[in-house]
Amino acid sequence: MDITERPRGPRLEWTVVDSDIGPLFLAATEEGLVRVEFHADPEQAAPADPLISRLGADAWRPDPGREVLLAEPIRQLRAYFAGRLRRFDLPLDWRLSAGFNRLVLRELASSVPYGSVVGYGELAARVGQPGAAQAVGAAMGSNPLPVVVPCHRVVENDGGIGGFGGGVETKRALLALEGVLPQPLF
Numbered sequence: 001m002d003i004t005e006r007p008r009g010p011r012l013e014w015t016v017v018d019s020d021i022g023p024l025f026l027a028a029t030e031e032g033l034v035r036v037e038f039h040a041d042p043e044q045a046a047p048a049d050p051l052i053s054r055l056g057a058d059a060w061r062p063d064p065g066r067e068v069l070l071a072e073p074i075r076q077l078r079a080y081f082a083g084r085l086r087r088f089d090l091p092l093d094w095r096l097s098a099g100f101n102r103l104v105l106r107e108l109a110s111s112v113p114y115g116s117v118v119g120y121g122e123l124a125a126r127v128g129q130p131g132a133a134q135a136v137g138a139a140m141g142s143n144p145l146p147v148v149v150p151c152h153r154v155v156e157n158d159g160g161i162g163g164f165g166g167g168v169e170t171k172r173a174l175l176a177l178e179g180v181l182p183q184p185l186f
Contacts, residue, residue: 012057013069016042020081020177021170024147027051027059028069032091036145038166055095077147081177086114088148096144103127104139109149115178119157133157141165147174 012034014027025040026033035051052059067074072090079085092109094102107127112118118126120133120140129135140151146166152174156162164171175181 010055010057011069012051012055012059013067014051014059014061015064015067015070015074016040017074017077019077021147021166021173024077026070026073026077028073029055029057029093029095030069031093031095033070033073033145033148034093034096036147038146038170051096073148080147083177090148092145092148097142100127100129100132100135101139101142104136105143105145105149105151108151108154112150112153114150115180117153117155117175117180120154120162121157123154137163150174153178153180 010029010031012027012029014025014035016023016025018024022038023040023042025035025037027035034055051057062068062070076085076088076090080088094106097105104123104127108118108123111126112123120136121130124130124132124136136154140154141163143149143151143165146152152164152166152171154162161168161171161175172181
């Protein structure tokens, strides 16, 4: 390599797509989908800035329809919101999650299927930490891949809906889409 060339970091492709729950910011590396973010501003590049810094990535936003790394995540998200997809089958880049949070999120992704819910305490028990319901809540709040890693399926043990990073109404809409809750009247 010529010493005047700058070493390139990982490639990061990002875009904003419309969905039934509002615009979603999506980002992917060559390893897989790395970020999903609610309530994205389609005109602003700001959501990519922290990822670029954190991953040391070379980032680009392709023209709509010309996505390379994001083509399959976009296709699967559209199928999910159309009611045709019940399980995401995507490579995921887990670099934005570590330790207990990653353990909990991986357990959630592998063991709580479409149309079902799990309590915070039950999920804590599944990862061998039966008293860690609050820590599971924190893991849900740190989820870098909501919808795809379905933190909306985690509810309070007493039957309450619980919190959600995308807002409780977004959580209700996702649970209604999956048939867990009735569709809202308005």
